[in-house]
Amino acid sequence: MAEAVEQKEYWRWPETIWVDESKNWHDAEVISCGIDLGSVSTQTVIMTDGELYAYSNLRTGSSSLDSTERALNAVLEKIGDMKREDIHYIVGTGYGRVSIPFANKTITEIACHGRGAVYIYGNTVRTILDMGGQDLKAIKVDSRGKVVNFLMNDKCAAGTGRGIEVMADLLSIPITEVGPLSLKVDEDPEPVSTTCVVFAKSEVLGLMRKGWPKEKILAAFFRAMASRVVELLERVGVEPDFAITGGISKNVGMVKRIEKMLGVKALEPKIDPQTAGAIGAALFGRALYIKSQKK
Amino acid sequence: MISAGVDVGSKFTKVVIMKDKKEILGTANLRTGVDHHKTAQEAFDEALKNAGIEKDDVGRIIATGFGKSSVPFADDEVSQVVAAGRGAYFVRPSTRTVIEVGAEESRGIKLKEDGSVKDFALADKCAAGAGSFVDAMARYLELPIEEFGKISLTAQGGAAMNAQCVIFAESEVVSLVHQNVPKEEISRAIHDAIADRVASIVRRVGIEDDVLVIGGLANDPGFLDSLKREIGTEVYVPDSIAPELVPAIGAALSE
Amino acid sequence: MGKKMEELPQYKQFSEWIENRHDYAKKWKQNNGGKVVGYICTYVPEEIFYAAGVLPVRILGSHEPESITRPYLHDMYCPFCHDALAQGLEGRFDYLDGIMLAQSCLHMRQVFFTWEERCGVDWSYYMEFPHGVNNPHASEYLRSLLEKFKSAVEEWTGTTISNKELDEAIEIYNRNRELMRRVYELRKSDNPPITGLHAMEMVVSSQMVDKREHNEVLESLLEDLQDVEVDREIGTRLMIVGSEDDDREFFRMVEYEQNYPATFVFEEHCTGARYFWNDVKPEEDRLMAIAKRYVTRVPCPAKDWPTKTIQGRRRFNWIERWAKEYNVEGAIIMQQKFCDPHELDIPALRELFDKLGIPHLFLEFDITVPVGQFRTRVEAFLESIGEEDLFI
Amino acid sequence: MAKEFKIEPLKVWDDFKKYREKYYRDYLEAKDNGGIRWAGSAWAFDAVPAGLGEDVYPLTGEPYGATVAFFKDFSLQALEAAERKGVARDLCGYLRNYWGSIILDKYVLADGTIVEGFPKPDFNYTIHICCTHAKWYHRAGELEGGIPTYAVDISVGPGYLLDDKKIDYVVRQLNDSIEWMEKVTGREYDDELLIKAVYAEADSMTTWAKICKLNQNVPAPLEEKSMFTLYALLVLHRADPRVAELYHKLYEETQDRVKRGIGAISNEQFRFLTDNPPPWAFLNIYRYMEREYGAVSLGSIYTFGLEGAWLGMDEKGERWIWEPAPTPEEAGVEITNREEALRWTAEYNLRYRPGWQHPYSHKIRKLETLQMIRDWKADALIMHINRGCELWALSELEVRDYLVKHGIPVATYESNMADPRDFDEARTWNVIDSFMESLGRKKLSKQ
Ligand SMILES: Nc1ncnc2c1ncn2[C@@H]1O[C@H](COP(=O)(O)OP(=O)(O)O)[C@@H](O)[C@H]1O
Ligand SMILES: Nc1ncnc2c1ncn2[C@@H]1O[C@H](COP(=O)(O)OP(=O)(O)O)[C@@H](O)[C@H]1O
């Protein structure tokens, strides 16, 4: 039995930790925290009186408890003098929200992305597409960011972030480059016929054998994925303004194709859209804290 | 005469060199690269080296496996089903049912008394019952694959996986981890899930003794254990040769 | 003050019946010396079996993963079928003396045929059943089929079924229906004393046990319900509409394990209202009376299409009525994966709820439901209906 | 060395192609001259609307769905359009192509020309036997903005168990449907035209059975891929006397081919049957079999039995008889009025259509298929596990098991008749090659 050589991890996307150095958190009345424990990534957001103050964006490890601890500690360390007790309210969201032991409350990622998107993009946003690690969500919100309607893909992982990671690995291209590379084709080829991640692998290998360049394969793959996404979006009905949150919003190959198929441009984010869920959670945290004080 | 079988699998490329269709002279097993052609050549060279012979000594080369058409130096091709059947019959002539589980594919083959194929069934779309599933899960639990297979044997059983798909299975594993389910139980649940899927394919051809399990996953004791339990009958693995080499043997045996 | 609602012994009884359904049937056989027949699909005219002293029990699945049906059933047949057939192949229904199908969807037929062949039963009966139940000739046609069916049962059991026995059976069945409707009636109140979980268990257990016994329990339940203490927060009033559904895990998750309170106030299922809502209206020709009941009952989507005109679906009128009467705030549209009859109605069903202004959530069920994935959806759905507090 | 057979193109081929092309165009243009358009299942009682006049043009849904499927690009658009409207992906593939066309408001002609505006029928007229038929048109009617729809329930059990009550049930509905059509169209119904159509229908269907039977000869005079084109007129408009006439021509020509030993392929050395509707976008499977293995597909219970009229199950339900069913003339029946015409068409269809027998037991299809293997001297069966039609999916795996137990080799591949996304070329060739090799057949190119 030959050794299975571990390849370079092309799927690894860059992690970030950020603090707004211009602010002094001691001035704030309410310090709220949102933690979005996703299947692929974990974001921790600290807000001071409903304003973004600090965040981290890290990979989710195989033990989520460690992941959240790590994520929260990473932000606190970066801030320097903030301790966990200084935070008034923590809201957990995301796939693993129930396993954040120190959260005061949990709220679904759907509500949080809706709320977070309005914070990031402004209150004209009506339709949000959240493209994350394992699922897609099409969310309609009102001007406050309250969810009016939503749809989620469930049956199939095709068209999700994990799927793109698998593809990046297979083609040995860093995940941050698959998007730009896929746009280097003049015209999109026919989409791959299986959007199934597992079977797309053999289809992709087949295309490689046929001598297709990698950008063409990616184009075919993203086109197939984008059409699944658009299908989901059109089922809730796209109303402008339209915005994309979640990790795949950083993949221009997907974003451009989705925009083209929909005939609608997505708003440009001012803040890392992967943090939308955690921002929403932190905002809810603030509201809940204020409410609890009134009682 | 010396013949060689080259099995270009989706993950590993295997070569077996045989003498007079009786004796195995040398073997090789390399990870299939993006360039199949190159891997096949390298694996072939390595097998020659192991056998201590030269290329010109080999009279006939037969390719099989999912990349069989990218072996330019082969004289002929044989389908995976026929190769697996032939190989299985060679290593264990009493075999009637062959269960092959490779990295991405699995199949069930029913053999006649003389070792020829009577019926077969391949995994359908969206069936994650194969080796890559194990690889992904082992990686997720941060266990070496050998370890991952072994610990399954010590489990009590009871945890279940519902996901149909490798990708979703990952999140099921995450949630099992969250529930503090011990790793051996998770391993067992994964093996049960794969065995379940493999069995449901093999049942299409009907399971008849003896059952021989081949392909890379036959190295995994946890899988074999779950499979036995699932189909309720004894299963065998080749005893003198690695189970993933069996299709390559079958290819080397082909006319 | 009465008992606490969750402690009512009748609720426990329903769930015990479901859990020990096989033991119950075996014991029933011993005690009554009669035959037990497994039926597939609620269009089976149970009254006729009952009149012949046969206990009809419904064949349902067990919600456990299985790997034994795929050699026979197409992958894209619904999970309920796979699950039901698995029970037969695993021998869990070994005690059955016979099985019967009243023709409904295609998937169920395959279960029946494969069961006939591979699960070993002495007697089996396939009854054609008009699919065009909205067609004026359906009752008469069904009556002719019932007549044949009745003779077959008589021959099988060596009895003759006279009007007297039919009347008795009709009465017991009607009584069961009426009692269950009365329990449902209580759910219109602001504080329903029964959750969807218990209501579903009530209906499912009635498909598994002797209706006489079931009636007794229902009667005592109605008595106890008069002054029961509702010690739970009702929260959002939900209705569930869709295919066969006896998945207790799901109900439990929604009503008992949610972040936000919610209660099902209505189940429009063939394991819910569709099963029992309509009575047999007595008339001289007993078979005609039975035929009319099954033709005019709340139809399943497999049979609900107009034979002429473009008018709507009969089932939708019921759904609309129930949604209003029970003051429904949100609907869960649940469907067995791959169930064609339901799928064909879903786009129109969504339009209906839109029209009624009732928010709705669509879920596809499998043999085992991914409770984790569903939890998020249900929670988000409940958040979107209520939870104004989050927005200041 | 294998024997070489003479081959010749079919002379009637062009006539069949032309009829089909004209059919879709006629439907499109029907309104220009005040004609009537109706749409419905290919299994609808085609002869009944014929009584509304000589200018009545049908559009049958399944063949339309298959036509769409054949043009992959358009099909993708249609399927996606339907899915966006919440139509589930596992529903009948034809239906999704059809609803998709309505939603896109585009109509495709036989040559692939895409016309803007899906032509709405005056009414939908269909039958219901699978779970889909009636609901298909009910919803289509809604999507089309309220087109009236009539569905005849024909799920009355297999032909050999028919009784008067069952036939009555169907005939009554047919009678009602005529009144309804008169109301919907405002036209007066002409019984003479009905009678003519009923004769033509039986003539077409029985003649097709006779043609299929000729394929029992070695070499087979026809192969299945061409038969898909040839049987199409039956699903389009079998009650049209011109269609009956074309089948007579085809029958004569095929008889002549048999007499002269003309084969469908020149190198016939392996004979197989298929099962279920094929993946329309990938009929190259058949060419692959011919080219690589000298294998000819003789037909299937689908091509023979969808629209062919056969005696079928004997009265006891023990034996399947592959003999053409009698036409009224052959049965010595004279049809003189509406009631007789409706009774004839009901009974003839219910009794003699193989496709209408399957949903009532596994046994029928098992006996039917095994008998077919024997009568047509086939070496094997290649089964398409079709995700696109749940009616034909019923029993298929039981049939497979039954054949294997009887020593008949069976291969299965998975795909979809009308959704090209479900076809996996590499996997399919893999199955076929494995299968042929396991039967000891080598590719001709490698010999
Ligand atoms: N910098 C990046 N460039 C391109 N893709 C990225 C980048 N960062 C993350 N992604 C994509 O986003 C996915 C993770 O999305 P995310 O919303 O964080 O998932 P979740 O919250 O569900 O865990 C990754 O799988 C990857 O495909
Ligand atoms: N020692 C082992 N323990 C467990 N699984 C193994 C072991 N060795 C190989 N495998 C499994 O076998 C698979 C490879 O099988 P193989 O038959 O060589 O694949 P293929 O021919 O499809 O490329 C790997 O994906 C791995 O999951």
Ligand code: SF4
């Ligand atoms: S295996 Fe493929 S088709 Fe199935 S759920 Fe996963 S990605 Fe989707």
Ligand code: SF4
């Ligand atoms: S859920 Fe649907 S497909 Fe399944 S048995 Fe019921 S009606 Fe049939």
Ligand code: SF4
């Ligand atoms: S599912 Fe099959 S039988 Fe039903 S309408 Fe579609 S093609 Fe016809």
